[in-house]
Amino acid sequence: MNWTLLALGSACLLVLGEDAFVHGKRSARTVTFSRTPRGHSRHRRDTWTEQAHFTACKSPLSPKDQALLLSHTHETGFHGDDGSSFTLTWVGDGTGVILVLSTLSAPSDSFYEGGSSRLYRSEDYGKSFHDVSHAINNTYIKSDFGISAGPGNPQQVILTANLPFTESPGGVIFTSMDAGVTFRSVQLPFHPAQAIQFHYQDPQYLVVISIDDGLWLSEDFGNSWSKVHEGVHTFTWGSGITLFFSSSPKGTVEAARRGELILRRTQDVGKTFTTIAKNIFSFGFIGGFLFTSVMEKLGSPRVIYVSSDQGDHFRKAQLPSVTTEQFYSVLDGDEDMIFMHVDNPGEDTYFGTIYTSDDRGILYSKSLERHLFGGEGKSDFTNVTSLRGVYLTNILEEDGRIRSVITFDRGGRWRFLKKPENVDCPETSKKCNLHIHGEHSHFSGITPMLPLSEPTAIGLVIAHGSVGDSISAARPDVYVSGDGGYTWWGTLRGPHHYSILDSGGLIVAVEAHRDRQINSIKFSTDEGQCWNVFNFTDHPIFLAGLASEPGTKTMNISIFGYRPDDDDQPMWVAVTIDFEHLLTKECGEEDYVQWLAHSGYDSDPETDGCLMGYKEMFRRLKKLSACRNGRGYVVSRQQRPCPCTREDYMCEYGFYRHENTSECLLQPDFLNQTKDFCLNGELEDLQNTGYRKIPGDKCEGGVRPPRQEDVFKKLCGNETSPTSSNLDAKRSSGMLVLIVVCACVGVIGLVITSALIITSKRINCRERSPAYHFSVLQLQDDDLCVSNENSPNGKLNGFQVQEDSDDDLIE
DSSP states (O other): OBOBGGGGOGGGOOOOOSOOOOOOOOOTTEEEEEOOOTTSGGGOOOOOOSOOSSOOOEEEOOHHHHHHHHTTEEEEEETTOOOSEEEEEEESSSSOEEEEEEEEEOOTTOSSOOEEEEEEEESSTTSOOEEOGGGGTTOOBOTTTOEEEOSSSOOOEEEEBOOOTTTOSSOEEEEESSTTSSOEEEEOSSOBSSOOEEOSSOTTOEEEEBTTSOEEEESSTTSSOEEEESSEEEEEEOSTTOEEEEEOOTTOSSHHHHTOEEEEEESSTTSSOEEEEEEEEEEEEETTEEEEEEESSTTSOEEEEEESSTTSOOEEOBSOOBOTTOOEEEEEEOSSOEEEEEEOSSTTOOEEEEEEEOTTSOBEEEEEEEEEBOGGGOBOOEEOTTSTTOEEEEEEOTTSBEEEEEESSTTSOEEEBOOOTTOOOOTTOSSOEEEEOOHHHHHTTSOSSOOBOOTTSTTOEEEEEEEESSOBSSOOEEEEESSSSSSOEEEESSOEEEEEEGGGTEEEEEEOOSSOOBOEEEEESSTTSSEEEEEOOSSOBEEEEEEOOTTSOOOEEEEEEEEEOTTSSEEEEEEEEEGGGTSOOBOOGGGEEEEETTOSSOSOTTTTTOBTTEEEEEEEEOTTOOOBOOTTOOOOEEEEEOEEOGGGEEEOTTEEEOTTSSOEEEOGGGTTSOOSEEETTEEEOBOOSSEEEOTTOOOEEEOOOOOOSOOBOOOOOOOOOTTOHHHHTTHHHHHHHHHHHHHHHHHTSOSTTHHHHHHHHHHHHHHOOOOOOOOBBOOOOBTTBOOOOOOOOBOOOOBSOOSSTTTBSBO
16 A cells, blocks of 8 residues: 555654654664563464565575574573663773663552662673672663763763652762773752763763752762853853853743743853853754754744854855744754754645755755655655765655655756665555665564664665565665665565674674564675575564674674563563674785775766766675675775766756756746845855755865856845844944945935935835745755755754754754
């Protein structure tokens, strides 16, 4: 059946009515597995009936290899542990240390507050575990944010105790400097309301918000704490030790919902503060850009202001404003550019428009329309990290169908995905493409995994998908691409859990079943073309998930699940398999090949492989080489600049790409308007050639777009934002510029009528409201391209979830 948005179920259709700015995601070092309560989903049947349209290549191991792998398979049964969830955290890089927190929470309708927990430790990549609960005096640790490890290689760990805040003046944390061998108990002067956040470079700096909205900071890894500010809603680290936070004015109720928050900055860990913006809803920091969501006038739609200098100056982003039924979201970003989703007008539209920014984060060009962004703030937008410039997402067609699109040039052009060669199309399909399941499907339980790629596994992408006119929920299968998404291969039938090991030299997968136990794992050394099947136990388990050390360097995979114990109670089980002893051959030069990324799709050898102005040649493992990259493997790449072509330029602000050509034309309704760009009351000439080099593009020479001789100029109106105090100071200077320029224009007129002319000019200058027009990148309308015709408006979806107004802007 075709999967429309309504098929997600009512639980998924709760819409965010406000912007949301996400200030960070949970670390990749931490993963949580949950055990389904006995008698609930365990008996829920797998209901997939549709057969896959391809044949998976699978073969059992030889008896010799089966015995060899079994001798390096280690099983741990956590006897007597009735925890409902297991949280795994890797400590350090390459240390082999894993901490596992098992938590049993009391039912929500229980009179008993709290629960119980156990702490386990492994120092051999999960081959054995030891109960170390005594090291923290068997204290009950929070299940939601109770364990976290420091960034990078330091072996700092923090555990947050779960204490009733009504019975003690402050909480308790346990800190470790030796990867969990020993812990030190610290009494806090407050109760944490969220996870304690490490500084992204220096784990000595810790920040957290308390349950009474106080912002607390430690400079010595939690040994001592100082209260930085009161009434704080959200915070985030900026560059260096700069800390941004939003707070409510004293006595203000629901300030965030009314857009009355104050944005402050401290650059000396709380000793002094600077107010950098007022009357904001929310803010976020990503890629060196600081965003604020602002209602400039009471009852007016919200707009975005951007700073690239840590809040010293703000400028209005040239994007459509949003109302209370809409929201903004930064989908991805770095120091070069930002991907911004702007919700379409209206309530419950579930789609919007993706815009891409210039290198200042201010000017935005339209990239993709009808981008799916539905209930619960879920977006399928995915950065394929194994190849630069590649992003995947889904669009919502007017007929309700959901289709997948991909871009290889950072949003310059979007295409439908090619059908895998080994997969047949359904007989009823009219336009047959591959469609990839993203966060919507994962949230609704259709797929057990999100699309997976890793920077060290060049070109490799693993994802659930379906082939046909649109995405289907009937039977998600597993597809693999080895070239970053240009071509795909149907590899495994049915939903699986999967993981990338040995920098892409080895991938593993385990079938995902709701009602059946499993006892085998599949592994492939040829990027999923064929799979070997290894039976790792004679006692099947209900699968909870896979776990491997972040970074793909390891060759160990841990399978977590549970099975009935001797007393018929569920028992947690961890099975760790070490593939290093099966793939004993170290890869040599003969096992690698030089691979030109993005190649084979352009007939011109000079530009073949060019993307964002340069070519990248990688040293990659041959598909048929069954050998070991090893922990010392480093991605080898060579870069060479390309001559500039029209593809290296995007349409400038106020221009659009003409259909079926690469030419950027001035938008017709922009011709009779003033042709200069005004930011916050300051005159700033915009050299309107019609083209702007794509941020991050490194092309040299070659084609240069034709330049228009005129430099557009106009007088700026009073556009100063109420957000920032440093912008308020410029109001008078901006008005002075207006008066001087208008007077100069008036002098040209007749002396007799000069007074009237000057007066008229001043009125026009002040009353003229800026009309913002956005470049439309119109694409070819065929099976490989998405037609991006002019359609109205968009909406911005947020970062992460907060019940207050704009707390999800950055994803």
